[in-house]
Amino acid sequence: MPNIIEKSLKELQEEFKNLGLPAFRAKQVYKWIHHKLTFSFDEMTDLPKELRDRLKEQYSIETLRVKHKTKAKDGTVKYLFELADGKAIESVFIKTKDDRKTVCLSTQVGCPLDCLFCATGKLGFNRNLTAAEIISQAYLIANEHPDISNLVYMGMGEPFLNYDNVMRSVAIFTSDEGANFGQRRITISTCGLADKIKEFAEEKTQVRLAVSLNSADDALRGKLMPVNRKFPLTVLRQSLEYYSKTSNRMVTLEYVMLDGVNDREADLKKLINFCRGLDCKVNLIRFNRFGHDFRPSRVEAIDHFVKGLLGAQINAVVRRSRGEAIGAACGQLALRPVEGLAGKTSN
Numbered sequence: 001m002p003n004i005i006e007k008s009l010k011e012l013q014e015e016f017k018n019l020g021l022p023a024f025r026a027k028q029v030y031k032w033i034h035h036k037l038t039f040s041f042d043e044m045t046d047l048p049k050e051l052r053d054r055l056k057e058q059y060s061i062e063t064l065r066v067k068h069k070t071k072a073k074d075g076t077v078k079y080l081f082e083l084a085d086g087k088a089i090e091s092v093f094i095k096t097k098d099d100r101k102t103v104c105l106s107t108q109v110g111c112p113l114d115c116l117f118c119a120t121g122k123l124g125f126n127r128n129l130t131a132a133e134i135i136s137q138a139y140l141i142a143n144e145h146p147d148i149s150n151l152v153y154m155g156m157g158e159p160f161l162n163y164d165n166v167m168r169s170v171a172i173f174t175s176d177e178g179a180n181f182g183q184r185r186i187t188i189s190t191c192g193l194a195d196k197i198k199e200f201a202e203e204k205t206q207v208r209l210a211v212s213l214n215s216a217d218d219a220l221r222g223k224l225m226p227v228n229r230k231f232p233l234t235v236l237r238q239s240l241e242y243y244s245k246t247s248n249r250m251v252t253l254e255y256v257m258l259d260g261v262n263d264r265e266a267d268l269k270k271l272i273n274f275c276r277g278l279d280c281k282v283n284l285i286r287f288n289r290f291g292h293d294f295r296p297s298r299v300e301a302i303d304h305f306v307k308g309l310l311g312a313q314i315n316a317v318v319r320r321s322r323g324e325a326i327g328a329a330c331g332q333l334a335l336r337p338v339e340g341l342a343g344k345t346s347n
């Protein structure tokens, strides 16, 4: 049975027409789901009972099950969701001091790309999420934390390996008749699939793009991120130039700083060369430990990178990653419950 959560309004209107139902009914149902975040036909009280029963025969309205929640002292909440087939994913709610409320969404069960510094990559790949599963993460979290201000596709998985479902979820989040979420408040983060970056450049959208760069040296990046062997830096750089030219938008380059690995003077020089002439901003991110392979860079090394980039007229900021204590920070999502923490809750 198709899940009604991932239907666009246009699709619903067409399907309702084929069922002999008036178009305004489709709008009503769409609003219940995407505006009022209601996931039961029985709660759609302005629909006649016969219609509700008919919809139950035609569609499912299935969301995810919250299996576990872990709350950090900084307000970050990590959600472990169970999918209908028993698989699990994680999503994160992050509240920052400037009152931003961000939901970090997963797009795959596991991830096939095996970046060396990422806990999700260690899980291997299981399957892509459906658009309904992506949308449900945001809506279930929004039901507990209203007024979500930002959505970031930076959780488990590579969003551009699940391109169609990701773009379908974006279209539904941003539709006027539904959640009406601002396009500029959504960011999709890729590890650098150059072909998909070009495809994304062609989309008529203001959704932001972030690229997980982490090194501007082919040999090192190839070790840290095996995907670099398929899309080396020159190819990635060309796709980003194409993106800027075609979409007129800036790209954010994410750079996770690893002590003694990618934070040396030579690494800074290569990063500056990569960024020169590109419409970009660099986010320097302190590494969140999950094992023993890498250590986070020292504060002085991070400061040196910021100064070096700013001195070369390249926009750069240090991004504080939240939720580290509960394994909810960048690159830490690995389906592990974290025991013994204050504020932990469990469903």
Ligand code: SF4
Residues within 6 Å of the ligand: 111, 112, 113, 114, 115, 118, 119, 120, 121, 122, 155, 156, 157, 158, 191, 212, 331
């Ligand atoms: S960093 Fe992203 S692309 Fe790389 S393994 Fe982790 S989830 Fe996959």
